[in-house]
Amino acid sequence: MSYFADIAVAPVLAFALGFRIMKISVIVAHPNPGSFNHAIARTAAAELEQNGHTVAFHDLHAEKFDPLLPFEEIPMKADVPPDIAAQGREIAEADGIVVAHPNWWSQPPAILKGWMDRVLRPGVAYKFGTAPNGEGIIIGLLKARAALVFTTSNTPADKEISLYGDPLEGLWKRCVWGFCGVKEVHRELFGVIITSTPEQRAQWLLRTRQLVSRTFPPG
Amino acid sequence: MSYFADIAVAPVLAFALGFRIMKISVIVAHPNPGSFNHAIARTAAAELEQNGHTVAFHDLHAEKFDPLLPFEEIPMKADVPPDIAAQGREIAEADGIVVAHPNWWSQPPAILKGWMDRVLRPGVAYKFGTAPNGEGIIIGLLKARAALVFTTSNTPADKEISLYGDPLEGLWKRCVWGFCGVKEVHRELFGVIITSTPEQRAQWLLRTRQLVSRTFPPG
Numbered sequence: 434m435s436y437f438a439d440i441a442v443a444p445v446l447a448f449a450l451g452f453r454i455m456k457i458s459v460i461v462a463h464p465n466p467g468s469f470n471h472a473i474a475r476t477a478a479a480e481l482e483q484n485g486h487t488v489a490f491h492d493l494h495a496e497k498f499d500p501l502l503p504f505e506e507i508p509m510k511a512d513v514p515p516d517i518a519a520q521g522r523e524i525a526e527a528d529g530i531v532v533a534h535p536n537w538w539s540q541p542p543a544i545l546k547g548w549m550d551r552v553l554r555p556g557v558a559y560k561f562g563t564a565p566n567g568e569g570i571i572i573g574l575l576k577a578r579a580a581l582v583f584t585t586s587n588t589p590a591d592k593e594i595s596l597y598g599d600p601l602e603g604l605w606k607r608c609v610w611g612f613c614g615v616k617e618v619h620r621e622l623f624g625v626i627i628t629s630t631p632e633q634r635a636q637w638l639l640r641t642r643q644l645v646s647r648t649f650p651p652g
Numbered sequence: 653m654s655y656f657a658d659i660a661v662a663p664v665l666a667f668a669l670g671f672r673i674m675k676i677s678v679i680v681a682h683p684n685p686g687s688f689n690h691a692i693a694r695t696a697a698a699e700l701e702q703n704g705h706t707v708a709f710h711d712l713h714a715e716k717f718d719p720l721l722p723f724e725e726i727p728m729k730a731d732v733p734p735d736i737a738a739q740g741r742e743i744a745e746a747d748g749i750v751v752a753h754p755n756w757w758s759q760p761p762a763i764l765k766g767w768m769d770r771v772l773r774p775g776v777a778y779k780f781g782t783a784p785n786g787e788g789i790i791i792g793l794l795k796a797r798a799a800l801v802f803t804t805s806n807t808p809a810d811k812e813i814s815l816y817g818d819p820l821e822g823l824w825k826r827c828v829w830g831f832c833g834v835k836e837v838h839r840e841l842f843g844v845i846i847t848s849t850p851e852q853r854a855q856w857l858l859r860t861r862q863l864v865s866r867t868f869p870p871g
Contacts, residue, residue: 464720464721464722464723465723465726494720500719500720500762500766501683501713501719501762501763502683502756502762503683504683504684507683537768537769538765538768538769538823538827538828538831539823539827540759540765540768540827541765542721542765542766542769543719543720543721543762543763543765543766543769544719544720544762544766546757546759546760546761546765546766547719547761547762549756549757549759550756550761550762553757596826597822597826597827598822598826598827600819600822600823600827603816603819604758604759604819607815607816607817608757608758608759608816612757612816
Protein backbone atom coordinates (compact mmCIF):
# COMPACT_ATOMS: atom_id res chain seq x y z
CA MET A 434 0.00 0.00 0.00
CA SER A 435 3.01 2.29 -0.18
CA TYR A 436 1.57 3.81 -3.39
CA PHE A 437 -0.91 5.58 -1.17
CA ALA A 438 1.61 6.97 1.26
CA ASP A 439 1.04 10.57 0.21
CA ILE A 440 -2.74 10.61 0.01
CA ALA A 441 -5.46 10.04 2.52
CA VAL A 442 -6.37 6.40 1.95
CA ALA A 443 -9.66 6.29 3.81
CA PRO A 444 -11.53 8.92 1.75
CA VAL A 445 -10.35 7.31 -1.49
CA LEU A 446 -11.46 3.90 -0.33
CA ALA A 447 -14.76 5.30 0.92
CA PHE A 448 -15.35 6.96 -2.45
CA ALA A 449 -14.41 3.81 -4.31
CA LEU A 450 -16.79 1.77 -2.19
CA GLY A 451 -19.63 4.28 -2.47
CA PHE A 452 -19.49 5.48 1.12
CA ARG A 453 -20.68 8.97 1.87
CA ILE A 454 -17.79 11.16 2.91
CA MET A 455 -18.99 13.83 5.28
CA LYS A 456 -17.55 17.18 6.27
CA ILE A 457 -17.67 17.42 10.05
CA SER A 458 -16.89 20.48 12.15
CA VAL A 459 -15.29 19.66 15.50
CA ILE A 460 -15.24 22.54 17.98
CA VAL A 461 -13.53 22.49 21.36
CA ALA A 462 -13.69 25.27 23.94
CA HIS A 463 -11.33 24.89 26.88
CA PRO A 464 -8.34 27.11 27.74
CA ASN A 465 -6.09 24.14 28.54
CA PRO A 466 -4.85 22.17 25.50
CA GLY A 467 -4.17 19.31 27.94
CA SER A 468 -7.79 19.25 29.12
CA PHE A 469 -10.06 16.25 28.93
CA ASN A 470 -12.21 18.28 26.54
CA HIS A 471 -9.30 18.35 24.13
CA ALA A 472 -8.90 14.61 24.53
CA ILE A 473 -12.58 14.18 23.62
CA ALA A 474 -12.26 16.46 20.59
CA ARG A 475 -9.08 14.78 19.34
CA THR A 476 -10.62 11.35 19.85
CA ALA A 477 -13.74 12.39 17.94
CA ALA A 478 -11.66 13.85 15.11
CA ALA A 479 -9.51 10.72 14.87
CA GLU A 480 -12.57 8.49 14.76
CA LEU A 481 -14.18 10.65 12.08
CA GLU A 482 -11.04 10.56 9.94
CA GLN A 483 -10.77 6.82 10.43
CA ASN A 484 -14.33 6.62 9.11
CA GLY A 485 -13.23 8.50 6.01
CA HIS A 486 -14.77 11.86 6.83
CA THR A 487 -13.20 15.29 6.47
CA VAL A 488 -12.72 17.16 9.73
CA ALA A 489 -12.60 20.91 10.25
CA PHE A 490 -11.05 21.16 13.70
CA HIS A 491 -11.50 24.34 15.74
CA ASP A 492 -9.73 24.84 19.04
CA LEU A 493 -11.30 28.21 19.79
CA HIS A 494 -8.68 29.22 22.37
CA ALA A 495 -5.77 28.21 20.13
CA GLU A 496 -7.39 30.23 17.31
CA LYS A 497 -7.76 33.20 19.69
CA PHE A 498 -11.39 33.48 18.69
CA ASP A 499 -12.78 36.89 19.66
CA PRO A 500 -16.17 36.21 21.28
CA LEU A 501 -17.51 39.76 21.35
CA LEU A 502 -20.26 40.45 18.83
CA PRO A 503 -19.85 44.11 17.87
CA PHE A 504 -22.97 46.20 17.39
CA GLU A 505 -22.08 46.67 13.71
CA GLU A 506 -22.26 42.92 13.10
CA ILE A 507 -25.79 42.51 14.46
CA PRO A 508 -27.79 43.47 11.32
CA MET A 509 -28.44 40.55 8.98
CA LYS A 510 -26.88 42.37 6.03
CA ALA A 511 -23.82 43.52 8.00
CA ASP A 512 -20.35 43.16 6.57
CA VAL A 513 -18.55 40.69 8.80
CA PRO A 514 -14.81 40.07 9.03
CA PRO A 515 -13.49 37.41 6.61
CA ASP A 516 -12.70 34.90 9.37
CA ILE A 517 -16.23 35.10 10.76
CA ALA A 518 -17.72 34.79 7.27
CA ALA A 519 -15.49 31.79 6.57
CA GLN A 520 -16.52 30.07 9.80
CA GLY A 521 -20.16 30.78 8.90
CA ARG A 522 -19.80 29.19 5.45
CA GLU A 523 -18.05 26.21 6.98
CA ILE A 524 -20.68 25.51 9.65
CA ALA A 525 -23.51 26.11 7.16
CA GLU A 526 -22.05 23.50 4.80
CA ALA A 527 -21.01 20.95 7.42
CA ASP A 528 -22.71 17.57 7.23
CA GLY A 529 -22.25 17.12 10.95
CA ILE A 530 -21.07 18.91 14.07
CA VAL A 531 -19.19 17.78 17.17
CA VAL A 532 -18.73 20.10 20.17
CA ALA A 533 -16.81 19.54 23.41
CA HIS A 534 -16.84 22.00 26.29
CA PRO A 535 -16.86 22.17 30.09
CA ASN A 536 -20.02 23.02 31.96
CA TRP A 537 -19.37 26.46 33.45
CA TRP A 538 -22.41 27.94 35.20
CA SER A 539 -24.55 25.31 33.46
CA GLN A 540 -23.57 27.02 30.20
CA PRO A 541 -20.73 26.93 27.67
CA PRO A 542 -17.59 29.00 28.33
CA ALA A 543 -17.73 32.57 27.03
CA ILE A 544 -15.52 31.82 24.03
CA LEU A 545 -18.03 29.27 22.73
CA LYS A 546 -20.99 31.50 23.60
CA GLY A 547 -19.35 34.20 21.53
CA TRP A 548 -18.80 31.76 18.68
CA MET A 549 -22.58 31.24 18.64
CA ASP A 550 -23.21 35.00 18.89
CA ARG A 551 -20.95 35.81 15.93
CA VAL A 552 -20.82 32.76 13.65
CA LEU A 553 -24.41 31.49 13.83
CA ARG A 554 -25.72 34.57 12.04
CA PRO A 555 -29.13 35.21 10.51
CA GLY A 556 -28.87 34.38 6.84
CA VAL A 557 -26.17 31.82 7.65
CA ALA A 558 -27.51 29.52 10.37
CA TYR A 559 -31.20 30.51 10.30
CA LYS A 560 -33.60 32.93 8.67
CA PHE A 561 -36.92 34.49 9.45
CA GLY A 562 -39.97 33.18 7.62
CA THR A 563 -43.74 33.24 7.79
CA ALA A 564 -45.99 30.33 8.63
CA PRO A 565 -49.18 29.71 6.59
CA ASN A 566 -51.14 31.36 9.43
CA GLY A 567 -49.06 34.53 9.04
CA GLU A 568 -47.02 33.98 12.19
CA GLY A 569 -43.29 34.68 12.14
CA ILE A 570 -41.21 31.53 12.28
CA ILE A 571 -37.54 30.59 12.36
CA ILE A 572 -36.18 28.50 9.49
CA GLY A 573 -32.97 26.63 10.24
CA LEU A 574 -30.36 26.87 7.51
CA LEU A 575 -27.68 24.46 8.67
CA LYS A 576 -27.23 21.50 6.36
CA ALA A 577 -25.93 19.22 9.16
CA ARG A 578 -28.27 16.36 9.86
CA ALA A 579 -26.71 15.56 13.23
CA ALA A 580 -24.80 17.20 16.06
CA LEU A 581 -23.00 15.59 18.98
CA VAL A 582 -22.29 17.70 22.06
CA PHE A 583 -19.97 16.49 24.81
CA THR A 584 -19.98 18.39 28.08
CA THR A 585 -17.72 17.77 31.04
CA SER A 586 -18.56 18.62 34.60
CA ASN A 587 -17.41 18.41 38.18
CA THR A 588 -21.01 18.44 39.37
CA PRO A 589 -22.49 14.94 39.60
CA ALA A 590 -25.05 14.42 36.81
CA ASP A 591 -27.92 13.75 39.24
CA LYS A 592 -27.29 17.07 41.00
CA GLU A 593 -26.92 18.98 37.74
CA ILE A 594 -30.39 17.72 36.90
CA SER A 595 -32.11 17.98 40.30
CA LEU A 596 -30.54 21.21 41.59
CA TYR A 597 -29.95 23.15 38.37
CA GLY A 598 -32.30 21.60 35.80
CA ASP A 599 -29.40 20.73 33.49
CA PRO A 600 -29.97 23.68 31.13
CA LEU A 601 -27.27 22.52 28.69
CA GLU A 602 -29.56 19.75 27.45
CA GLY A 603 -32.21 22.16 26.23
CA LEU A 604 -29.77 24.88 25.23
CA TRP A 605 -28.02 22.67 22.73
CA LYS A 606 -31.01 20.62 21.57
CA ARG A 607 -33.72 23.25 21.28
CA CYS A 608 -32.15 26.70 21.50
CA VAL A 609 -29.06 26.27 19.33
CA TRP A 610 -28.87 23.28 16.99
CA GLY A 611 -32.63 22.69 16.88
CA PHE A 612 -33.15 26.40 16.17
CA CYS A 613 -30.69 26.11 13.25
CA GLY A 614 -32.50 23.11 11.78
CA VAL A 615 -30.31 20.24 12.96
CA LYS A 616 -32.71 17.35 13.45
CA GLU A 617 -30.65 14.85 15.41
CA VAL A 618 -28.85 16.23 18.46
CA HIS A 619 -27.23 13.99 21.03
CA ARG A 620 -25.68 15.48 24.13
CA GLU A 621 -23.40 13.40 26.32
CA LEU A 622 -22.44 14.42 29.84
CA PHE A 623 -19.13 13.18 31.26
CA GLY A 624 -18.33 13.65 34.95
CA VAL A 625 -17.25 13.99 37.64
CA ILE A 626 -13.95 14.76 35.86
CA ILE A 627 -11.86 15.98 38.78
CA THR A 628 -12.06 12.72 40.74
CA SER A 629 -12.05 10.38 37.72
CA THR A 630 -9.55 7.56 37.30
CA PRO A 631 -7.50 6.96 34.14
CA GLU A 632 -9.69 3.89 33.55
CA GLN A 633 -12.87 5.96 33.76
CA ARG A 634 -11.48 8.54 31.36
CA ALA A 635 -10.42 5.81 28.93
CA GLN A 636 -13.97 4.48 29.15
CA TRP A 637 -15.38 7.93 28.34
CA LEU A 638 -13.08 8.24 25.31
CA LEU A 639 -14.25 4.82 24.14
CA ARG A 640 -17.82 6.02 24.54
CA THR A 641 -16.85 9.11 22.50
CA ARG A 642 -15.61 6.91 19.66
CA GLN A 643 -18.74 4.78 19.75
CA LEU A 644 -21.05 7.78 19.68
CA VAL A 645 -19.09 9.38 16.86
CA SER A 646 -19.16 6.23 14.77
CA ARG A 647 -22.83 5.62 15.47
CA THR A 648 -23.71 9.18 14.44
CA PHE A 649 -21.27 9.52 11.53
CA PRO A 650 -20.63 5.97 10.33
CA PRO A 651 -18.20 5.14 7.53
CA GLY A 652 -20.77 4.42 4.89
CA MET B 653 -31.95 73.45 49.97
CA SER B 654 -29.10 75.09 48.10
CA TYR B 655 -26.78 74.23 51.02
CA PHE B 656 -26.86 70.69 49.77
CA ALA B 657 -26.08 71.47 46.15
CA ASP B 658 -22.67 69.81 46.23
CA ILE B 659 -23.52 66.65 48.14
CA ALA B 660 -25.82 63.76 47.48
CA VAL B 661 -28.93 64.67 49.43
CA ALA B 662 -30.69 61.34 49.37
CA PRO B 663 -28.03 59.26 51.19
CA VAL B 664 -27.67 61.93 53.86
CA LEU B 665 -31.42 62.09 54.36
CA ALA B 666 -31.68 58.31 54.38
CA PHE B 667 -28.95 58.11 57.00
CA ALA B 668 -30.57 60.84 59.09
CA LEU B 669 -33.90 59.06 58.92
CA GLY B 670 -32.44 55.63 59.68
CA PHE B 671 -32.99 54.16 56.21
CA ARG B 672 -30.73 51.35 55.12
CA ILE B 673 -28.41 52.52 52.39
CA MET B 674 -27.53 49.62 50.12
CA LYS B 675 -24.64 49.05 47.73
CA ILE B 676 -26.10 47.80 44.47
CA SER B 677 -24.15 46.49 41.48
CA VAL B 678 -25.79 47.29 38.15
CA ILE B 679 -24.38 45.35 35.20
CA VAL B 680 -25.34 45.88 31.57
CA ALA B 681 -24.13 43.78 28.66
CA HIS B 682 -24.98 45.14 25.22
CA PRO B 683 -22.52 46.43 22.59
CA ASN B 684 -24.68 49.47 21.75
CA PRO B 685 -24.69 52.25 24.37
CA GLY B 686 -27.94 53.44 22.78
CA SER B 687 -29.62 50.07 23.33
CA PHE B 688 -32.81 49.55 25.30
CA ASN B 689 -30.72 47.47 27.72
CA HIS B 690 -28.72 50.57 28.52
CA ALA B 691 -31.94 52.49 29.05
CA ILE B 692 -33.06 49.82 31.51
CA ALA B 693 -29.74 49.90 33.36
CA ARG B 694 -29.64 53.70 33.53
CA THR B 695 -33.26 53.80 34.70
CA ALA B 696 -32.53 51.22 37.40
CA ALA B 697 -29.41 53.10 38.53
CA ALA B 698 -31.30 56.41 38.68
CA GLU B 699 -34.11 54.85 40.70
CA LEU B 700 -31.62 53.26 43.09
CA GLU B 701 -29.82 56.55 43.61
CA GLN B 702 -33.12 58.32 44.11
CA ASN B 703 -33.82 55.76 46.83
CA GLY B 704 -30.55 56.70 48.50
CA HIS B 705 -28.55 53.66 47.53
CA THR B 706 -24.98 53.55 46.24
CA VAL B 707 -24.65 52.21 42.71
CA ALA B 708 -21.64 50.47 41.17
CA PHE B 709 -22.43 50.71 37.46
CA HIS B 710 -20.75 48.34 35.02
CA ASP B 711 -21.17 48.69 31.29
CA LEU B 712 -19.12 45.63 30.39
CA HIS B 713 -18.55 46.67 26.77
CA ALA B 714 -17.54 50.22 27.73
CA GLU B 715 -15.13 48.72 30.27
CA LYS B 716 -13.74 46.41 27.57
CA PHE B 717 -14.20 43.48 29.91
CA ASP B 718 -12.17 40.49 28.73
CA PRO B 719 -14.50 37.48 28.99
CA LEU B 720 -11.92 34.72 28.51
CA LEU B 721 -11.12 32.78 31.67
CA PRO B 722 -7.47 31.74 31.30
CA PHE B 723 -6.47 28.28 32.46
CA GLU B 724 -4.21 29.83 35.12
CA GLU B 725 -7.20 31.54 36.78
CA ILE B 726 -9.23 28.36 37.22
CA PRO B 727 -7.68 27.10 40.52
CA MET B 728 -9.36 28.51 43.61
CA LYS B 729 -6.07 29.83 44.98
CA ALA B 730 -4.99 31.37 41.67
CA ASP B 731 -3.61 34.88 41.50
CA VAL B 732 -6.08 36.90 39.50
CA PRO B 733 -5.55 40.30 37.88
CA PRO B 734 -6.37 43.28 40.11
CA ASP B 735 -9.44 44.31 38.10
CA ILE B 736 -10.95 40.84 38.37
CA ALA B 737 -10.18 40.69 42.09
CA ALA B 738 -11.75 44.13 42.56
CA GLN B 739 -14.90 43.12 40.71
CA GLY B 740 -15.04 39.99 42.85
CA ARG B 741 -14.81 41.96 46.09
CA GLU B 742 -17.44 44.36 44.85
CA ILE B 743 -20.00 41.71 43.88
CA ALA B 744 -19.30 39.74 47.08
CA GLU B 745 -20.05 42.79 49.19
CA ALA B 746 -23.01 44.12 47.19
CA ASP B 747 -26.34 44.24 49.02
CA GLY B 748 -28.16 43.80 45.75
CA ILE B 749 -27.61 43.12 42.05
CA VAL B 750 -29.31 44.36 38.89
CA VAL B 751 -28.48 42.88 35.48
CA ALA B 752 -29.73 43.86 32.03
CA HIS B 753 -28.89 41.93 28.88
CA PRO B 754 -30.37 40.80 25.58
CA ASN B 755 -31.44 37.20 25.10
CA TRP B 756 -28.95 35.79 22.57
CA TRP B 757 -29.40 32.07 21.95
CA SER B 758 -31.56 31.93 25.11
CA GLN B 759 -28.41 32.88 27.02
CA PRO B 760 -26.52 36.02 28.01
CA PRO B 761 -24.06 37.57 25.52
CA ALA B 762 -20.52 36.21 25.71
CA ILE B 763 -19.19 39.26 27.56
CA LEU B 764 -21.58 38.63 30.45
CA LYS B 765 -20.98 34.88 30.35
CA GLY B 766 -17.28 35.63 30.70
CA TRP B 767 -17.97 37.98 33.58
CA MET B 768 -19.55 35.01 35.35
CA ASP B 769 -16.69 32.72 34.38
CA ARG B 770 -14.03 35.09 35.74
CA VAL B 771 -15.60 37.20 38.50
CA LEU B 772 -17.88 34.68 40.22
CA ARG B 773 -14.91 32.67 41.47
CA PRO B 774 -14.77 29.92 44.08
CA GLY B 775 -13.83 31.53 47.36
CA VAL B 776 -15.51 34.75 46.21
CA ALA B 777 -19.04 33.89 45.07
CA TYR B 778 -19.31 30.34 46.44
CA LYS B 779 -17.31 27.68 48.19
CA PHE B 780 -17.36 23.94 48.52
CA GLY B 781 -18.64 22.45 51.76
CA THR B 782 -19.81 19.19 53.21
CA ALA B 783 -23.35 18.35 54.25
CA PRO B 784 -23.98 16.49 57.56
CA ASN B 785 -24.40 13.29 55.51
CA GLY B 786 -20.90 13.75 54.06
CA GLU B 787 -22.09 14.85 50.62
CA GLY B 788 -20.33 17.71 48.87
CA ILE B 789 -22.42 20.86 48.73
CA ILE B 790 -22.10 24.37 47.36
CA ILE B 791 -22.23 27.26 49.82
CA GLY B 792 -23.13 30.62 48.31
CA LEU B 793 -20.94 33.49 49.49
CA LEU B 794 -22.64 36.52 48.01
CA LYS B 795 -24.05 38.88 50.60
CA ALA B 796 -26.76 40.23 48.28
CA ARG B 797 -30.22 39.36 49.47
CA ALA B 798 -31.84 40.08 46.11
CA ALA B 799 -31.07 40.19 42.41
CA LEU B 800 -33.12 41.61 39.57
CA VAL B 801 -32.43 40.41 36.04
CA PHE B 802 -33.92 42.16 33.02
CA THR B 803 -33.71 40.39 29.69
CA THR B 804 -34.79 41.78 26.34
CA SER B 805 -35.85 39.68 23.41
CA ASN B 806 -37.20 39.78 19.90
CA THR B 807 -38.81 36.38 20.40
CA PRO B 808 -42.33 36.63 21.82
CA ALA B 809 -42.38 35.47 25.46
CA ASP B 810 -44.88 32.67 24.79
CA LYS B 811 -42.63 31.23 22.07
CA GLU B 812 -39.50 31.58 24.19
CA ILE B 813 -41.28 29.43 26.75
CA SER B 814 -43.05 26.91 24.50
CA LEU B 815 -40.37 26.43 21.81
CA TYR B 816 -37.18 26.94 23.78
CA GLY B 817 -38.12 26.37 27.42
CA ASP B 818 -36.95 29.87 28.42
CA PRO B 819 -33.62 28.71 29.89
CA LEU B 820 -32.73 32.19 31.16
CA GLU B 821 -35.27 31.86 33.96
CA GLY B 822 -33.52 28.85 35.47
CA LEU B 823 -30.02 29.96 34.54
CA TRP B 824 -30.30 33.14 36.56
CA LYS B 825 -32.45 31.84 39.40
CA ARG B 826 -30.96 28.44 40.07
CA CYS B 827 -27.62 28.15 38.27
CA VAL B 828 -26.09 31.57 38.93
CA TRP B 829 -27.59 33.73 41.69
CA GLY B 830 -29.21 30.84 43.57
CA PHE B 831 -25.91 28.92 43.37
CA CYS B 832 -24.14 31.93 44.91
CA GLY B 833 -26.63 32.18 47.78
CA VAL B 834 -28.89 35.00 46.61
CA LYS B 835 -32.30 34.12 48.02
CA GLU B 836 -34.62 36.45 46.13
CA VAL B 837 -34.18 36.52 42.37
CA HIS B 838 -36.67 38.18 40.07
CA ARG B 839 -36.25 37.97 36.34
CA GLU B 840 -38.25 40.23 34.05
CA LEU B 841 -38.56 39.61 30.33
CA PHE B 842 -39.22 42.59 28.04
CA GLY B 843 -40.15 42.05 24.38
CA VAL B 844 -40.67 42.08 21.51
CA ILE B 845 -38.21 45.00 21.42
CA ILE B 846 -37.76 45.41 17.67
CA THR B 847 -41.43 46.18 16.98
CA SER B 848 -42.14 48.07 20.22
CA THR B 849 -43.58 51.58 20.27
CA PRO B 850 -42.10 54.45 22.29
CA GLU B 851 -45.14 54.15 24.59
CA GLN B 852 -44.46 50.46 25.19
CA ARG B 853 -40.82 51.15 25.95
CA ALA B 854 -41.78 53.95 28.35
CA GLN B 855 -44.10 51.47 30.04
CA TRP B 856 -41.24 48.95 30.39
CA LEU B 857 -38.99 51.59 31.93
CA LEU B 858 -41.76 52.48 34.37
CA ARG B 859 -42.02 48.79 35.24
CA THR B 860 -38.22 48.79 35.71
CA ARG B 861 -38.48 51.63 38.23
CA GLN B 862 -41.31 49.89 40.07
CA LEU B 863 -39.44 46.59 40.31
CA VAL B 864 -36.26 48.32 41.45
CA SER B 865 -38.09 50.27 44.15
CA ARG B 866 -40.05 47.22 45.27
CA THR B 867 -36.85 45.17 45.55
CA PHE B 868 -34.56 47.89 46.92
CA PRO B 869 -36.86 50.37 48.69
CA PRO B 870 -35.62 53.59 50.27
CA GLY B 871 -35.87 52.45 53.85
